[in-house]
Amino acid sequence: MAQHNDTGNKAEEMAAGFLIKNGYKILDRNYVFGKGEIDIIATKDNWLVFVEVRARSEVLHGYPEQTISKTKAGLIIKTAENYVYQKNWRGKIRFDIIAIIVGQHFEIRQFEDVFF
Template sequence: MAEHLITGEKGEDMAAFFLQKSGYEVVGRNYRSGKAEIDLIIRKNDWLIFVEVKTRSGVAFGYPESFVSPVKAALLKRAAEEYIFAVDWKGPIRFDIVSIILSRESAEIRHFEDAIP
């Protein structure tokens, strides 16, 4: 498996664990719709939250959260619409980003709520 895929998978695992420790329930992972993929689908209280996880091994090229392009955001929203219809969700939703910067000794995890308008 390519190194960036391994890094991405590790980041998604770390994000899921981090969010669960923060009181969220993970209800879906890697939901696919056409060209789009939702990394994590979580719930907390009455909210359904679609999460884009961005993992990098450093910030030389920018912080991970800055790599969510308008095209990626549009694809994420399209996949979320399909998921909402499939499960007949009637409550509030939002789009979050979890940013992870990995180093040899540690990981910096930041959760941005309502990060994609």
């Protein structure tokens, strides 16, 4: 498996653990609809939260949270719309990013309600 896949898988595991530690309940992981994928879908305080996990091993060319294109955001939104419809969710939703810098030491940050 490619190094970036290993980093991505490790980052998603770290993000899921971070969310659980902070009171979230994980509902789904790697939810796919069409060409879109949502890394983690969770709930907390009556919110349905769609989480995109971004990881980098260095930040010379930007931080992980800066790497989501408009196209990627659109795919996430379209995939979330399908999930909401499929599950008949009637509550509040939001889109978060969990940004992880993986290296000798790691840093994990959550950005809430990043796009709609």
